[in-house]
Amino acid sequence: MARSSLLAFLCLAVFINGCLSQTDQFPWSWGFQGSEARQQHRFHSPKACHLENLRAEEPARRIEAEAGYTELWEPNNEEFQCAGVNMVRHTIRPKGLLLPGFTNAPKLIFVVQGTGIRGVAMPGCPETYETDLRRSQSSGNFRDQHQKIREFREGDLLVVPAGVSHWMYNRGQSDLILIVFVDTRNVANQIDPFARKFYLSGRPEMMRRGEREGRSFRESTGEKSGNVFSGFADEFLEEALQIDSGLVRRLKGESDERDRIVFAEEDFDVLMPEKDDQERSRGRYIEKESENGFEETVCTLRLKHNIGRSEHADVFNPRGGRLSTANFNNLPFLRQVRLSAERGVLYSNAISAPHYTVNAHTVAYATRGSARVQVVDNYGQAVFDGEVREGQVLVIPQNFVVMTRASERGFEWIAFKTNDNAITNLLAGRVSQMRLLPLGVLSNMYRISREEAQRLKYGQPEMRIFSPGRSQGRRE
Known part of the structure; x- marks a missing residue:
């Protein structure tokens, strides 16, 4: 009897250890680890912080784009470096699209003004929104599929995990203003204490390497950088994506001068379900109040709270x-x-x-x-x-x-x-x-x-x- 009980206990221990090992391998499972492990979630500054004279800071640079502009705070600022954060403000005009991209650190975005929609491309998740097959066949249109589109409005706090691509579109009648907080010393960032934005399209203006070494950040040369496809050989992209050389050039954005916020053309279209009558009559978003995190799956995570x-x-x-x-x-x-x-x-x-x-x-x-x-x-x-x-x-x-x-x-x-x-x-x-x-x-x-x-x-x-x-x- 004792041997069987011991054997059962060992089997249970092995099972639990296997489950915990799988949990540790999953990058978004950090939050369910012990409190001691969760305390070690930020890299410390390699030098002592000098905080004898704090300042209320304004943006140091403004980058103009086709459908708005982006303002950046000085990343080498002493207080920002000590806290391990970067700050950005986007102003997006009506029908403006913030191009898809991802960052090496997690971000919080607060919607200061306006309304819009955004897409967050969760790795490994299926395209749960798809055009009606019968309707697309009868009309001769191609059947589109994509991941969930999320609405947002003034007062919403939005979360963007590190390395996850997202885009934002201003569907309102006034400018959309977003303040972006990037936690550059978060454990998810394993590069360096700077925010690195990787764009999937366009040729947005980027910081020069010298600016990371402490030289002037305020002066802009206007030089354009490339997106993540720009550095690959044409023949690699043609084979990988099964496209021709002309489309490869468009993919690399070689002649694109619109920067990171562009006007969406008339054919801009995404699939979204209509709000039901009860939600329309209430005139506001319906949010679950009883969520505790365990019932959420990775592909249906709630990434917004007003x-x-x-x-x-x-x-x-x-x-x-x-x-x-x-x-x-x-x-x-x-x-x-x-x-x-x-x-x-x-x-x-x-x-x-x-x-x-x-x-x-x-x-x-x-x-x-x-x-x-x-x-x-x-x-x-x-x-x-x-x-x-x-x-x-x-x-x-x-x-x-x-x-x-x-x-x-x-x-x-x-x-x-x-x-x-x-x-x-x-x-x-x-x-x-x-x-x-x-x-x-x-x-x-x-x-x-x-x-x-x-x-x-x-x-x-x-x-x-x-x-x-x-x-x-x-x-x-």
Whole structure:
């Protein structure tokens, strides 16, 4: 009996070990590994970070394209290098198509303005959208097949895994504005701490090699680079794709001057199912609220979550503003790319409590309005004290304490974080560090009376977003 039980146990152990080995071989299974392994998900900077003087950064270069333009932040910026991130902003005009391509690191894309559709080409997944066979035969048209097309709109957070090709199309009536966050120190990137974009078509303007070595990034030569097919011999492509030499030249984009955003021709057509009547009447996208990640397959992954709508707020103060969070709990695939995001709205003169992120760097992009922001380092020095305006980016390193006061016009932002479960620690208000400490500890810390310690501990009843009224009244 004992021998049979032992044999059964060994068989079970071998089976489990085999399953885990298969899981480790699957690149998108990282999120289901143990917490210790998941902590080692970022490469560290080879040199010490100098963060004594943070700056709110504007784009350093603008690249014009046929149907819009792309703005790039300086990749050699000290703060970006330390945090291991790159930032890009695309402005796509109506009927503009961002050409398909892939990057050596995972990306988060926030839709600042507009609506559109996009395709994400998941490796190994079948073409689940296909033209009706009978209709295509009767009309004489060729039967098309492709992977799922996904809609998006303002306020959506979109995920793009490393090495996965995707394209985006502006089907709205106004410009489509996208802010792109690239996590260059993510473990998925095994090249170097720079974002490398590989295009499948066109001849987009690229960075020169010298710019990676620290020389000027702001000056553009306008020189065009090639797409991934440009470097192959013509005869290789003719044989591999079974096409003629003329089509090979078009594939390489030898005479294509449109850059990375092009106008779609009249015959631009993709297959998409029509929304049902219930969804039309509700006038918004229907999202599953009960997903936990295990019921998702690779080919049907949900790669979008809206954090722009007020009903999705996790923190709400009717006088102060709101915060919405996207992490692995409400968008399970974020566990695989080890990233998260936070959408914030501060009303006029409202305050975001002093806080720090325990386990992640924060890269904040101002989407509307302006605010005075202060950031304090481990020496108690203000490394940033100034205005952050719409269109600027501010890097807030891990554990640096930040406090924000909106201007009269209010302030809105999207914050990208380098952890799929970024933890925020508050230093004021309800559920803050002050509330966790005993009165006796507070009074001895600051050499104050017990009554003063009680006011310090319980004086601010609000959480994370503070109304402007009380503090303004005291100043007056």
